[in-house]
Amino acid sequence: MSGRRIRQRAPWQLVALGSIGAAVFVLPLVGLITRTPWSRLGELVASDVVVDALKLSLLTSVLAAFISLLLGVPLAWVLARINFPGRHIVRAIVTLPMVLPPVVGGAALLFALGRRGVIGEPINDATGFLLPFSVWGVVVANVFVAMPFLVVTVEGALRNLDGRHEAAAATLGASRLTVFRRITLPMISPSLRAGLVLAWARALGEFGATVTFAGNLQGRTQTLPLAVFVALEQDRDTAVAISLVLVAVSLAVLLLLRDRWWSHGSTS
Numbered sequence: 215m216s217g218r219r220i221r222q223r224a225p226w227q228l229v230a231l232g233s234i235g236a237a238v239f240v241l242p243l244v245g246l247i248t249r250t251p252w253s254r255l256g257e258l259v260a261s262d263v264v265v266d267a268l269k270l271s272l273l274t275s276v277l278a279a280f281i282s283l284l285l286g287v288p289l290a291w292v293l294a295r296i297n298f299p300g301r302h303i304v305r306a307i308v309t310l311p312m313v314l315p316p317v318v319g320g321a322a323l324l325f326a327l328g329r330r331g332v333i334g335e336p337i338n339d340a341t342g343f344l345l346p347f348s349v350w351g352v353v354v355a356n357v358f359v360a361m362p363f364l365v366v367t368v369e370g371a372l373r374n375l376d377g378r379h380e381a382a383a384a385t386l387g388a389s390r391l392t393v394f395r396r397i398t399l400p401m402i403s404p405s406l407r408a409g410l411v412l413a414w415a416r417a418l419g420e421f422g423a424t425v426t427f428a429g430n431l432q433g434r435t436q437t438l439p440l441a442v443f444v445a446l447e448q449d450r451d452t453a454v455a456i457s458l459v460l461v462a463v464s465l466a467v468l469l470l471l472r473d474r475w476w477s478h479g480s481t482s
Contacts, residue, residue, distance in 0.1 A: 243461065250458055251451045258455035266433045267441035267456070271418055274349065274437065278356035279414035285357075286364040286413070287406070291394070293365070294372035305369075312362045319358055320426025327354065327427075351428035352435050356417035363416050367409030371402040415467045419460060 251258065258264065293305050311319050327334040327345045338344050345351045379401065383393045399406065421439040428435040430444065438456055445453035 246454060246457055246461065249450075249454050251454065254451060255455055255458075258452050259459060261452065263432060263436075263441055263445075264438075264452065264456055264459075267436050267438045268459070270349070270352070270433075270435070271437040271439075274352045274356055275360075275414050275417035277353045278360050278417040279410055281353070281357050282361035282364045282413040282417075283410055286361045286409070287368055287399075289361075290365045290368035291372060291398075294369045308365055309362045311359045312366075316359055316420065316422025316424075317426050320355060320423035323355060323358060323423065323427040346427055347429040347431065347435060349435065352424055352437065355423040355427045356420050359420050359423050360413040360417040363412040364409035367405050367412060368402065371405030372398070375401055411467055411470070415464060419464065 289308065293301065293308070324331065324346060326332050327337075329335065329338055329344060329346065334345060345354055375398070380393050380397050383397050384390070388396070419439055420437070421443070424435070424437060425440055425443070430436050430440045432441075436444070438460055442453050442456045442460070445456060
């Protein structure tokens with residue numbers, strides 16, 4: 215059988231419906247671009263509010279991505295490799311923030327880690343440390359919503375990994391930790407990078423959990439999405455400019471990961 219791809223005309227009904235589906239996503243971007251004050255864009259992006267929010271967003275999203283990497287990879291390994299009672303329940307809880315309304319997640323964090331929270335109150339009484347309405351509160355909210363994306367990506371890679379190389383290394387006397395560090399991690403590195411970037415991008419765009427748990431204080435807890443929310447009430451041009459920055463960053467991330475997600479299975 216020839217390896218040449220068989221070409222056929224696509225049904226016009228599918229093309230029409232697909233085009234309408236694409237328009238659902240394209241039209242909002244067109245609306246944003248047409249409303250962008252291009253002549254003042256540099257001035258708006260360089261304002262104190264935007265610069266403060268950008269610095270905080272970059273700091274907290276990078277910290278959240280690092281913490282997600284540090285905790286999420288071992289968690290993904292446990293879910294993928296260890297068969298323990300209640301594993302499906304644990305997996306469901308871990309992935310819950312992906313479908314849970316972010317405001318509900320923020321409220322849950324507040325009830326757990328706030329001044330009167332189950333864990334937050336004894337910590338505050340003993341040390342005076344308080345997470346809500348602080349930079350670390352923003353980081354915690356970001357980790358809560360972003361880490362599941364890394365866990366799901368890495369767990370899937372671990373489940374699909376050919377275990378022969380790990381078994382060979384173990385047969386030669388390598389410890390489990392050495393196998394994990396020298397064999398497993400390099401073999402899943404594409405998925406690991408994809409999950410890390412996804413977690414960072416999700417943290418960068420987080421709004422609901424952050425505003426509920428950490429508040430919206432300029433220069434302290436106000437990230438770029440929160441600055442957009444405030445600017446919509448006060449200065450529409452600034453809101454559009456910040457939104458354009460976020461769209462550009464997110465689109466660049468998706469284009470960088472395009473080969474990781476969509477090129478598998480394509481044929482030349």
